[in-house]
Amino acid sequence: MHRFYIRLQVYLILFLLIFVAINTAAVVTSLKILQKKRLETTDLFFAKSLAARVYRDIIEENIAELSEKIFKEKQVRDDKIEYIMVYDKKGYLIAYTYFTAIPKKLISLETEVASTRHRNQRITRIKEKGLSVYDIGVPVLEGVMPVGSLHIGIKSSYLRNLFLLAIIPSLVVIFIQVFLIVIFRENIARLIISPSYKISNTKRSG
Amino acid sequence: MKLKILRLSSFLVCFSILLISACSRAQGADNYLGVTDSKILLGTSLALTGHFSYLAVDYLEGALSYFNHINDLGGIYNRKVKLISYNDRYEPYKTVVNTQKLIHQDGVFMLFDYFGTPTTVKIIDMIHETKIPALGFFSGAETLRTPFRPMMFNVRSSYYIEAEALIAYFTLQYDFSRIAVVYQDDAFGIQGLKGVQMALIRRNLEPIATAPYLKGGKDMGQAIERISKFQPEVVILISTAGPAIFFMEGMSKKGQFPYYSSFSVIGSNQFSERIRSSKLLPLSVYKKIMMTQVFPNPKKNDLKVAGEYREIYRRYYPKREFNYESFEGFINAKVLIEALKLAGEDLNRKKIVLALESMKNVDIGGFQISYGVLDHNGLDDIYLTQLNSDGRFVEVV
Known part of the structure; x- marks a missing residue:
């Protein structure tokens, strides 16, 4: 009986571990999907609407006005946006929000997307020393013709913080449940065993 | 007991029927809004x-x-x-x-x-x-x-059909390919511009120059500067009468007399009146000014x-x-x-x-x-x- 009792406690803990693992994986996966969706909807929409507001400055080569617009946008969303960069039709960088030198990776990224830059939107993860962003690249269109491209770097840390804010309460609840079950595992095992023990005793005496 | 259940069920059925008919009547009432006997x-x-x-x-x-x-x-x-x-x-x-x-x-x-x-x-x-x-x-x-x-x-x-007709005319009748677009910088202008661009793309062409202007178009200077640089054969004006006249006068001052064409919404009476009263648009330019209409001539x-x-x-x-x-x-x-x-x-x-x-x-x-x-x-x-x-x-x- 005692062996069965110990085995039941072990099974209980194993079950709990699997339960927690599956639960955590499900929460993390769904939040990652949400994060991706957020990038593909809210942030992409923001990039497109900004692109729609700057096409005129590009064709009129009004770089001062263009720079003012992108600096203003970055300023009001500083916790979220790492950079905004605007390229002309030929792929030359014409406005950007960096005060210091542009990280090398961003220059090479622009070369990478050059073939598709004017046609498609694109979200790329960039991770290197001192720079961790999701780069959203969208074409700047005048009517249906591309006149340039716009890139916005969404800080990974911003998305991670949102992610943690959402995930922490769920994880805390799960771990409290686990903790309580581990503490009270003996009582739970006894609760399960005692009726069957009683039945088998009655059967044996009968 | 059975009788009670039966009564309760019939009550519920009647109540549901009444609720559904009330809802559909409410919808029906919406359907009849704005119409009376008179x-x-x-x-x-x-x-x-x-x-x-x-x-x-x-x-x-x-x-x-x-x-x-x-x-x-x-x-x-x-x-x-x-x-x-x-x-x-x-x-x-x-x-x-x-x-x-x-x-x-x-x-x-x-x-x-x-x-x-x-x-x-x-x-x-x-x-x-x-x-x-x-x-x-x-x-x-x-x-x-x-x-x-x-x-x-x-x-x-639609504007797309107007644009297609215009581009077809200028490319087939005159074999023009140097086509520029001046457009009002709002949904109207952008829709017209898209129509022209798509009509040109279908013929493996694209506008040689484009120039947006702000609604009202009192200052068309920038558009004139931009477009005149390219010496277009045709300028499509997606605008109202006033800005179109300012633009054509500006081009005339620069010694450029391309064909012009505007969309139906420009208002032909006002447009032609203003052309006639302009001292900067000579008679020789008249035959180069065209516009699309989506209805036959009312006269x-x-x-x-x-x-x-x-x-x-x-x-x-x-x-x-x-x-x-x-x-x-x-x-x-x-x-x-x-x-x-x-x-x-x-x-x-x-x-x-x-x-x-x-x-x-x-x-x-x-x-x-x-x-x-x-x-x-x-x-x-x-x-x-x-x-x-x-x-x-x-x-x-």
């Missing part, structure tokens, strides 16, 4: 003052003249047609507010004769959500046509509906001149009246939609209009006009 209430919002009023007022009066005529004859199944019109001064959010008022406070039966692209595109979702039928828009914007909107019916052709003698329009419009607005804008309003009203007749005496919103959709090759006095279950665009005709030596637009194609 009147059919319609609503519109347009620029009765301001920048575009010179077009919108004529457009409204054209429709009103035909409604007055029908009402004087006794109405449709003894119901008089009443059109409530609010002024939005061509400001999109004023259009939204006016439309909210028309739908929720005035309780109009349907929306009719709206004016402008930036204004009407703002009410598309409202039409969709409230399921109110809407007919006749003074705009060729593709957004009003694609994707398909079940409650919206266009009468005129045409061999067109039945044109004669009817002139007679009725003169009766109710004796001091007004005949023009394309009032003719368009008149035709919109005529299409609606035909649909109201088809919808029958027991009129409701569903029936007017079905009636419009059932109109196939309906003759409205010399030309035909057709709708279908999945086709809510009535006409796709384009008439190309050219300024003659008297400074008046005449049909060339």
